[in-house]
Amino acid sequence: MANMIKRVFSNLFGRPATRLYPFTRREPFVGSRGRLQNDIDKCIFCGMCQRRCPTDAIVVGKKPDKSWTFDRYRCIVCGYCVEVCPVKCLSLDPKHGD
Amino acid sequence: MSKRTIIPFGPQHPVLPEPIQLRLVMEEERVVEALPAIGYIHRGLEKLVEKKDFNQCVFLAERVCGICSFLHSVTYSQGIEEMMSVAVPDRAKFLRLIWGEIHRVHSHLLWLGLLADSFGFENVFMHAWRCREKVLDLMEKTAGHRVMLGTCCVGGVRRDITDEGLAEVLRVVDELQKEFDEFVPVVLNDYSIKQRTIGVGKLTKEQAAELGAVGPVARASGIARDFRETGYAAYGQVGFKIVTATSGDCYARIQVRCGEMYECLEMIRRAVKALPAGAINVAVKGNPSGEVVSRVEQPRGEVVYYLKGNGTKNLERMRIRTPTFANLAPLLAMLPGCELADVPVIVLSIDPCISCTER
Numbered sequence: 001m002a003n004m005i006k007r008v009f010s011n012l013f014g015r016p017a018t019r020l021y022p023f024t025r026r027e028p029f030v031g032s033r034g035r036l037q038n039d040i041d042k043c044i045f046c047g048m049c050q051r052r053c054p055t056d057a058i059v060v061g062k063k064p065d066k067s068w069t070f071d072r073y074r075c076i077v078c079g080y081c082v083e084v085c086p087v088k089c090l091s092l093d094p095k096h097g098d
Numbered sequence: 099m100s101k102r103t104i105i106p107f108g109p110q111h112p113v114l115p116e117p118i119q120l121r122l123v124m125e126e127e128r129v130v131e132a133l134p135a136i137g138y139i140h141r142g143l144e145k146l147v148e149k150k151d152f153n154q155c156v157f158l159a160e161r162v163c164g165i166c167s168f169l170h171s172v173t174y175s176q177g178i179e180e181m182m183s184v185a186v187p188d189r190a191k192f193l194r195l196i197w198g199e200i201h202r203v204h205s206h207l208l209w210l211g212l213l214a215d216s217f218g219f220e221n222v223f224m225h226a227w228r229c230r231e232k233v234l235d236l237m238e239k240t241a242g243h244r245v246m247l248g249t250c251c252v253g254g255v256r257r258d259i260t261d262e263g264l265a266e267v268l269r270v271v272d273e274l275q276k277e278f279d280e281f282v283p284v285v286l287n288d289y290s291i292k293q294r295t296i297g298v299g300k301l302t303k304e305q306a307a308e309l310g311a312v313g314p315v316a317r318a319s320g321i322a323r324d325f326r327e328t329g330y331a332a333y334g335q336v337g338f339k340i341v342t343a344t345s346g347d348c349y350a351r352i353q354v355r356c357g358e359m360y361e362c363l364e365m366i367r368r369a370v371k372a373l374p375a376g377a378i379n380v381a382v383k384g385n386p387s388g389e390v391v392s393r394v395e396q397p398r399g400e401v402v403y404y405l406k407g408n409g410t411k412n413l414e415r416m417r418i419r420t421p422t423f424a425n426l427a428p429l430l431a432m433l434p435g436c437e438l439a440d441v442p443v444i445v446l447s448i449d450p451c452i453s454c455t456e457r
Contacts, residue, residue, distance in 0.1 A: 003279075003280050003283075003284075004281070004284055006280075007225075007280060007281075017228050017231070029239045030239075031242050032239075032242050032243070033242040033243050033248070052153075052154070054150060054154035054155075054157045054158065076246070077246075078157050078248045079242070079248060079256075080154070080157070083256065092242075
């Protein structure tokens, strides 16, 4: 029991283990998977991301429409689309909550 | 014989993280029989394999469980790899082991917190979950997500851990070791915990064997059985020690899981040191055809995947036998004879994961 005394004092006088989110935020870790972004100017509308998406969250309209739509609520942030994108226009932004 | 009453335990109960109902047949304060009712969170995940590409189903398998998610994707991927005769690179096998064991530590810490919560020991609950937070941060740093790692794929893993990442893994492992050294002896020697768990929910070795108990429940009853012994992934090269206890009560289950947490840290250290260089995955061509049974030791015990492919990109059948399902029959054998106040402790002692069970 004696080895818990240090912990008792650190609990009493130390900083809390939690943060006052959303007022205090932790910086996201490098490589953390967040919301999907598409640099639409680079996109070639090949449809690879649509075919690979396990939740059918992406819909790509090919020529002549050329559209790229994405349902954020269906996305499971797996990053499969980012992996297969041939021009690397897709990315996962680690920031969230804004 | 005194009058019998039936008390419904669940599906909504403060100690249950997920819904399951146990109808407890009571004689005064004592449980005579427990009748289970499951089916509250069936999601039809097995059927979905017929609609999705077998590569996409790795993510589907991962979502069978919200706690041991990575190990589900490993089981599924190993099954498909066996069916398609794919040789996974060594580095990928080691990375699967490292993430798998990190997952086991996080699952056992979660369980320890929930068990402590079931008998009102809030301090242990908060302490265990504070430690678990470090494990979750480690998973996010190395894999990009706190629980749904999404790093396993058919043919290997999708993401490598850099040298800095491995150094971070070792640093967190050392930190966790210090934390465990501090509070695990307290948990195991605490008067209140001993009072609430010793001799409660006893399962003999014979009962455990007869009823098909798996994982820590079986090992706490003295059955030294662990599927990692077969050496799948890199377990054969890293090696490990099976943690067992003999008394078969709730306290023995705490002993086994606490012992396993230490063993996990040791295995992660050995795997990081022995991590070979090289590719992390191989390209997989063609579609799966044939039948295979894939098994992996999860934090709760052995999970079994039956996979059947027909040469198309969609599987014909996937059947999952989760460890909690196997441990339900032993649970029903533990309950008769106990007092009503001990039911939450006994139920939590098997570490029930109902969403896995119902898929």
